[in-house]
Amino acid sequence: MPELPEVETVKAGLAPVMEGQVITRADVNRPDLRWPFPEGLAARLTGKCVNRLRRRSKYILADLDSGETLLIHLGMSGRMLISGQMPGGFHFDHPAPAKHDHVVLHMATGARITFNDARRFGAMDLMPTDQQDDHWLIRDLGPEPLGNAFDETYLTQRLKGRNTPIKSALLDQRIVAGLGNIYVCEVLFRAGIHPRRKAGQISAKRIAGLVPLIRDVLAEAIAAGGSSLRDYRQADGELGYFQHGFQVYDREGAACVTPHCEKKITRIVQSGRSSFFCPQCQR
């Protein structure tokens, strides 16, 4: 599920339930997800107020009034399920304790946030808020694609001379942070660039053209997710979404959406991951 737009949507859904609220209890049901949880995770969350929720790349960051920041990563299958009493007075019955409910945060308001992650590729960690840029998962991330630091000059510079396929380059979080397989496929379709094309071999003009396309695709996806946030349940990241708008992703064998293009969407495997593209429109 989670690339940048999904994480942004989840963060937006969590904000009204968590921001400014105290965590009265944390149930930590196993010692680890992808990596061991930090020492004393439950105790370090208990009684702390969540000052602010933020997003960096695909990470959700919760600044606590203890001076620590909780880092949450959803991995491939992680979901944040909200239940219990909502600030607005709504109430969602607690779903039956489900398999893979690894961490439950109980808020003073009566709301509960459950981190559920079947594949356990997700992560949680704690770090001093004032040293978050040094955290090993954050440290090497490239610029936010929707931020000012990500522009034509930057991307051209970073891709110059690179022998790697453009698909791999855009998935490289050190170059730009937050894109995943789906949105890279969509971006390359809009840009008319073949996913196997070597990054350093693409003209500066076409590279520059990628920047606004990346922004557009992400912004549209966020808008689609955000607009679906009619209630808090959708903070679990399951509903809404851009998926109806995919032009190539998961459309192998389907007709290319380009008017008058007769080709079908093709799937290839690059670095063990599926790339979907139109062999006619993308060169």
Added chain:
DNA sequence: ATGGGGGCCTGCCGGC
């Protein structure tokens, strides 16, 4: 340094 592949886990889906 750079690029490619393996591995981590579980669940689901399609084919037989």
Added chain:
DNA sequence: TGCCGGCAGGCCCCCA
């Protein structure tokens, strides 16, 4: 119906 292989939106690590 059951079994099996293939596949999944991420990320780190190792090797050439």
